[in-house]
Amino acid sequence: MGPAHNVGSAAPRPGSACVPRVRCRSGRSPSMIDRIKQWVVVMFENRSFDNLLGHLPHIDAEDGIRGRDIELPYPKGIVRVHPATNFTDPIPDPGEEYVDVNVQLFGAYRPESNKHRAAYTVFPDFMVDPFNAPQPGQRPSMDGFALNYYYTALWQLERELSDAEMQGIGAVFTPETAPVINTLAEQYAVFTHWHCDVPSCTFPNRTFYHAGTSAGRVQNNITYDYAWDNDLPNLFDLMSEHGTTWKCYYDASQVVPLSAINLAGAKHVDLWRDHSAHMPEFYSDCANGMLPQYSWVEPRMMFGELDDYHPPTDVRAAEQFLARVYNAVRTSPQWDSTALVIMFDEHGGCYDHVPPPASVPPDGHPGEQGFGFDRLGVRVPTIVVSPFTKRGTVIRDLHTNTSMTHTLQQVLGLGDPLTARVAAARTIDAAFNRSEPRRDMHQLDPLPYTAGQPNPHAQQPGPADLPSSALWKQKAHEEASQFVSHLGEVTLQNASTFLHRDLTGLPRNAADAREWLRRNFALDGKFALRQL
Numbered sequence: 001m002g003p004a005h006n007v008g009s010a011a012p013r014p015g016s017a018c019v020p021r022v023r024c025r026s027g028r029s030p031s032m033i034d035r036i037k038q039w040v041v042v043m044f045e046n047r048s049f050d051n052l053l054g055h056l057p058h059i060d061a062e063d064g065i066r067g068r069d070i071e072l073p074y075p076k077g078i079v080r081v082h083p084a085t086n087f088t089d090p091i092p093d094p095g096e097e098y099v100d101v102n103v104q105l106f107g108a109y110r111p112e113s114n115k116h117r118a119a120y121t122v123f124p125d126f127m128v129d130p131f132n133a134p135q136p137g138q139r140p141s142m143d144g145f146a147l148n149y150y151y152t153a154l155w156q157l158e159r160e161l162s163d164a165e166m167q168g169i170g171a172v173f174t175p176e177t178a179p180v181i182n183t184l185a186e187q188y189a190v191f192t193h194w195h196c197d198v199p200s201c202t203f204p205n206r207t208f209y210h211a212g213t214s215a216g217r218v219q220n221n222i223t224y225d226y227a228w229d230n231d232l233p234n235l236f237d238l239m240s241e242h243g244t245t246w247k248c249y250y251d252a253s254q255v256v257p258l259s260a261i262n263l264a265g266a267k268h269v270d271l272w273r274d275h276s277a278h279m280p281e282f283y284s285d286c287a288n289g290m291l292p293q294y295s296w297v298e299p300r301m302m303f304g305e306l307d308d309y310h311p312p313t314d315v316r317a318a319e320q321f322l323a324r325v326y327n328a329v330r331t332s333p334q335w336d337s338t339a340l341v342i343m344f345d346e347h348g349g350c351y352d353h354v355p356p357p358a359s360v361p362p363d364g365h366p367g368e369q370g371f372g373f374d375r376l377g378v379r380v381p382t383i384v385v386s387p388f389t390k391r392g393t394v395i396r397d398l399h400t401n402t403s404m405t406h407t408l409q410q411v412l413g414l415g416d417p418l419t420a421r422v423a424a425a426r427t428i429d430a431a432f433n434r435s436e437p438r439r440d441m442h443q444l445d446p447l448p449y450t451a452g453q454p455n456p457h458a459q460q461p462g463p464a465d466l467p468s469s470a471l472w473k474q475k476a477h478e479e480a481s482q483f484v485s486h487l488g489e490v491t492l493q494n495a496s497t498f499l500h501r502d503l504t505g506l507p508r509n510a511a512d513a514r515e516w517l518r519r520n521f522a523l524d525g526k527f528a529l530r531q532l
Contacts, residue, residue, distance in 0.1 A: 032388035032432040033411060037337040040329055041404065042297040043209070044318060045202065045310035046096065046348020049192070049379035052309070053185055054352075055083070055174040059394050063192040065172065065353060072146035072170060072351065077163050079146040081351055084171035087447075088458050091168055091312035094145075094349025095119055095152035098200040098218040098369055101377065102132035103151075104349065105199065105356065107144035115151045121219055131369040140355035145169055149349070170351060173315060180319040180444050181381065184326060184342065187442045189384040189393035189431035195356050196346040196377035197400050197421065205346045205377065208362070209401045210234040210259070212418035216365035216373075235294075235405065236275070238414040245292035247275055249282035251300045258301050258491060282328065289333035293412060297325060302491055305451040311348060314458050316449035323444040326385065336437045339386040341404060341428075347378035354379050357398065362421035373421075376400060384428060387437030395430050403428055 054065040061067075070081035094100070097119040102110075109115040114127040134140075149169040153161045175182035197208035204214035211234040236259075239246045250257045257276050277285075285291050299308040299321050307317040322342065329340045356376040367373050382399070402425040406417055410427060417423035449455055489506075496506055507516045 032434060033407075033427075033429050035337060035388055035437075036339045036386060036411065036432070038291045038293060038295070038334050038339070039408065039411075040291065040295040040297060040325070040338060040340045041343060042299065042322070042325055042340070043206070043343045043345055044299060044322075045301060045308040045345060046350065047309050047311075047344055047381065048347035048350040048352035049194070049354070049381050050081075050352040051172050051347070051350035052178055052181055052315075053190065053381050054172055056182060056185055056190065057175070058186060058392055059190065059192050060396065063354070063396065068353075070170075070351075070353065072143055074146040074150040074166060076150070076160070077166065079149075079166050079170040081170040081172060082167070083174050084177055086168070086171065086457055087177070087314045087316050087455070088312040089168040089171035090149070090350065091165075092153055092156060093311050094169060095148050096201040096346065096349045097220070098198075098371060099127045099131045100148050100152060100349060101199040101347075102134065103144045103148040105140040105142060105144065105378075106132070106134045106138060107141045107147065108132070109151070116155070118155060119152065129370065133370060142353055142355055145349070145351045152349075169349075172351065177447075178315055178319060180323045180326075180446050181342070181383070183442060183444060184322075184385060185381070185383050187391055188386070188389045189395060189433075191382045191384075191395045191399050191428075191431075192379075193354070193396055194380060194382040194399040194401075194403070196344070196380050197359070197402055198346070198373070199356060199375065199377040200346070202345050205401065206259070207232070208421070209343075209345070209405055210236070212402055212405055212422040213362035213365065215363075216367045218368045218371050233418060235408060235414070236272075238409070238418075239294055239412065240275075242412070242414055244294060244412050244414070246294040246296070247277050247281075247285075247292050248272070248296045248298065249277050249279055250298040252278045253304055254298070254300055254302050256491070258298055259296065283324075286328035286332040286334070291332065291334055291338065294408070309344070311350065314449060314455060316447045316455065316458075317451060320446045320449055323446045326444060329385070330441050336387050339384060339432075342381070342383040342385070343401065343404065344380040344382070345401070347380055352378045359400070360420050360424040362419035384431035386432060388432045388434045389438070390433050391438075393431060393433060395428075397426060397430070399428065400425050 050065050053059075056064055057066070065081060068081070072079040072081065095104075099114065099119050110130050110132050111128065114132055117127040118125045119127060146166060146169055150161065150166065153159075153165075173182075175186075196205045198204045198214060198218060200218045201220045203220050204217050207214040207217070211232040213232065215232060236246065238244075248257045248259060257272065279297075282295065282297060285295075299318065300306050301308045301310070305317065306313045307321040309315055309318040326340060329335065329338055332338060356378055358374055359376045361373045380401075382404075400421075402419075402422045406422045406425045407427040407429075409415065409417060409422070493506065496502070
């Protein structure tokens with residue numbers, strides 16, 4: 001018996017038509033998911049559900065923050081959660097490591113001396129046990145976001161933020177300020193209880209998506225210790241072994257795919273040579289009906305003008321990228337058999353009001369910093385766009401990023417679930433609730449934005465405000481075109497470790513970083529290992 005659907009309506013946002021609401025309780029049941037032959041997945045960076053979608057007009061009130069009066073305390077005052085007027089909020093970049101997220105969720109540093117220590121293990125003053133973890137049985141209060149923001153900035157910038165600067169951590173976007181992602185959430189299926197798998201940062205969560213586990217890792221900046229010698233089976237492995245066609249599409253300015261360098265291991269270098277392509281090929285594959293069974297699409301996350309939603313980059317850049325991807329998929333001759341899944345790796349320190357629940361540990365790997373992998377991370381936006389998805393679908397059951405891992409393993413015939421976490425994750429069948437494909441195409445209207453030029457309502461980052469500053473405590477920022485993000489820095493570290501090079505001589509600007517990667521990992525403009 002299929003899931004029950006209650007069809008209702010919600011009040012429209014100004015200037016929009018009323019969106020019918022299809023409320024779904026999902027389970028493993030017959031759906032139209034088997035009609036999907038091409039899967040396109042784009043995973044963005046570091047935003048919570050409330051930060052981007054909390055003002056959706058058609059979701060249940062308890063799932064969003066419309067009309068709520070929310071205050072977040074910090075030592076010098078109160079941050080009020082409010083609609084953003086600055087497209088680069090929050091700035092500076094919030095904390096996202098495991099020790100940071102513990103404070104954000106449970107509202108305290110444990111021990112208290114940790115508030116003056118580093119969140120990164122590469123620094124000698126790294127936080128100490130119990131790493132701000134909760135007391136046994138303690139429930140998340142979800143009121144520590146401003147507290148952690150205050151002390152993260154104090155350590156990172158070596159100065160206190162003003163009250164006006166502190167308000168940035170309470171800034172959230174609305175259908176008016178992030179119209180592309182909100183429109184897609186209204187027009188297709190949005191999941192209001194979708195959590196990342198780890199209450200921590202980028203690479204552990206991305207590894208969970210690809211492999212169903214992070215092998216006990218909870219930090220970004222030690223990823224290079226295992227990225228090239230791990231033997232975790234992952235989706236890319238399984239697809240190649242089972243004859244599933246796949247490509248990773250990425251921007252040529254990034255030189256290499258982020259996933260290839262950081263998540264796949266040395267044994268996959270030859271595999272990636274045949275499966276990586278630049279973004280123009282994605283658009284042409286869409287237009288020509290040549291998409292593979294699985295497309296992994298990467299925004300610009302490492303060098304130069306980023307378009308991945310990661311704070312404090314301008315969300316309008318990501319909105320334009322997302323609109324281009326949607327338009328390409330929707331106008332493809334393969335539309336009737338294609339699903340676009342829009343995901344985020346983790347919340348990135350951005351505010352959310354829903355406490356993460358308990359979860360199933362993935363495997364027997366001992367967790368760093370005493371973490372048992374028995375609770376999830378913060379809610380993140382997830383949207384399914386497909387011809388078999390009813391307009392206004394809202395799915396309220398618990399899902400995680402490994403729900404997509406489980407779904408892909410099932411629909412593509414990739415064998416048994418990779419881990420116990422994947423096996424326990426609910427699949428996304430409920431998003432496919434139409435019997436006939438949709439023919440409508442909603443017009444997306446990204447807000448004006450020009451890369452490399454000053455844009456209105458975009459705060460200019462000051463010294464140490466950019467994402468990489470938390471790791472290196474830089475005292476002066478470079479122009480955006482020469483910017484190397486935290487992910488870019490870790491990618492260079494991973495690549496250098498694989499090549500047995502000294503980490504101290506790595507490039508410090510985008511131009512040098514691109515040239516270094518091209519010299520070692522590119523051939524004829526494509527990803528390929530050139531020397532050992």
